[in-house]
Amino acid sequence: MLLLPEPNSPATKVLILSRSATIPDVATETGLTEVAADVYELRLPIPFEDGLVNVFLFPDGESVDLLDCGMNTDESVAAINAAVQQVGARRIRRLVVTHIHPDHYGAAGVFAGDGLADLYLHRLEVPLVHPRYVELEHLVSEVRAYLLVNGVPADEAEVLSNSQRALSQIVKPAVPAVQLDGAETLELGRRRLRVEWTPGHSPGHICLFDEIDRLLFAGDHMLPELSPNIGLHPQSTPDPLHEYLDGLWRLARYEPHLILPAHGRPFTNASGRVAELAAHHKRRLDQIAAILASGERSAWQVALELWGPRDNLYEKRLALQEGLAHLQALAVEGRLQKFVTPDSVRWRPLTAVGQAD
Numbered sequence: 001m002l003l004l005p006e007p008n009s010p011a012t013k014v015l016i017l018s019r020s021a022t023i024p025d026v027a028t029e030t031g032l033t034e035v036a037a038d039v040y041e042l043r044l045p046i047p048f049e050d051g052l053v054n055v056f057l058f059p060d061g062e063s064v065d066l067l068d069c070g071m072n073t074d075e076s077v078a079a080i081n082a083a084v085q086q087v088g089a090r091r092i093r094r095l096v097v098t099h100i101h102p103d104h105y106g107a108a109g110v111f112a113g114d115g116l117a118d119l120y121l122h123r124l125e126v127p128l129v130h131p132r133y134v135e136l137e138h139l140v141s142e143v144r145a146y147l148l149v150n151g152v153p154a155d156e157a158e159v160l161s162n163s164q165r166a167l168s169q170i171v172k173p174a175v176p177a178v179q180l181d182g183a184e185t186l187e188l189g190r191r192r193l194r195v196e197w198t199p200g201h202s203p204g205h206i207c208l209f210d211e212i213d214r215l216l217f218a219g220d221h222m223l224p225e226l227s228p229n230i231g232l233h234p235q236s237t238p239d240p241l242h243e244y245l246d247g248l249w250r251l252a253r254y255e256p257h258l259i260l261p262a263h264g265r266p267f268t269n270a271s272g273r274v275a276e277l278a279a280h281h282k283r284r285l286d287q288i289a290a291i292l293a294s295g296e297r298s299a300w301q302v303a304l305e306l307w308g309p310r311d312n313l314y315e316k317r318l319a320l321q322e323g324l325a326h327l328q329a330l331a332v333e334g335r336l337q338k339f340v341t342p343d344s345v346r347w348r349p350l351t352a353v354g355q356a357d
Contacts, residue, residue, distance in 0.1 A: 031079060032083050035056075035258075035260060036213065039056060040057040041056055042079065042080065044071070044103075049226065050226070050263055052263065053071075053104065054068075055068040055104075057087055057189075059089050060190055061089075062090045062091065064084050064087055064089035064091070064093065064189070065095075065188040066080070066094070066096070067098070067188065067208065068096075068098055068219070068262060069095055069107040069110070069111055070103060071103055071170045072106040072107045072109070072171055073107075077110055092111050092112075092117040093117060093118070094188065095118070096186065097119065098217075098262065099201065099202035099206070100121070100125045100132070101202060102170050104219070108174040111174075112174040119177055119178070122179070123179040123181060124204030125205075126176060128204075132164065132235070133168045133171045136165060140161050140164065147320070150300055150320060150324065151298025156316070163314060181195075181197070182197030183196075192210070194208065194210075196247070196250070196251065198250075198251070199244070200237075200243045201228040201229065201240075206219065213258075214255065214256045216251060216259045216270065220261075220262050222259060223263055224264040227280055227281075228244075229321065229322055231320075231321025236321075236325075240328075241328070249278075251274070255270065281326070284326050285330055287306060288306065288326050288327060289336065292336050292347055296346050296349075297346070297347055298344070298346060298347070299324045299347065302323045336349055337350060
């Protein structure tokens, strides 16, 4: 997400098995809820966003399949193990991960690997894992260079480039047994779900769609209240905002009856929510275009003008990444100019409609 609050220590959730007769609309102390027939949502604590991430269990006799696995913390791992027992299972058979951000992938190495669950991950996520969580030095250097060329002052670039190190402490990686492309049909529990590749928030982000009951497991791609962070950075795709919006409209055309997001409560009316998210990004594009109309800027300058100064390290990086994704989209659309040298990336307005200076 774009704006991450300071880490907190959410109270331990009481794990109570309940059945939801209607769509849950408020956060409760219930950790485990049956949100559709033989589909259980487990809410796990995280120290950012809204303080919770939703993972999903699909029981099938003594086995259960898991969609996302939270962070590698004692509290989160214990909650998953308790939920597995509570749905009547003895082992996790498959672990499908929507993307490798720590609140979705962090405990992968606890639950998947030799003698454990099979891990399913989109192939574009696989090469991101080791640089981000295991062998950090090259990525830290790459991020530092990226920050400097985009106008971040040297002292802040040094601090921000090292902020990734803390995340590696809550992630235990695992080697995927299956690398996904998108369009596969997976059997999770007693359901068959189609894999939808939805890049933007992360290059290999996936959603899952149940074509029979029209359930959409949306990950971070489509959220009921928040807008996920769409950023241009050394590990992103080259035009993440347009990819993200294309994926939203594609999912809306499926007309899901119920959307089960990774953050927030289940919701309906996908087309309405997609229209809201698209309008949000259009406003952001127009705001940035207006900033650039007065003259050349770096992405760091644009981020400061748009969001103001931030104290939190992650907010600073995410604001820059989000600003860059929108600047890149504007350049792709021909609404501004992008000038690059080994030392800088600068963004300039067009001198006239459709003309460069």
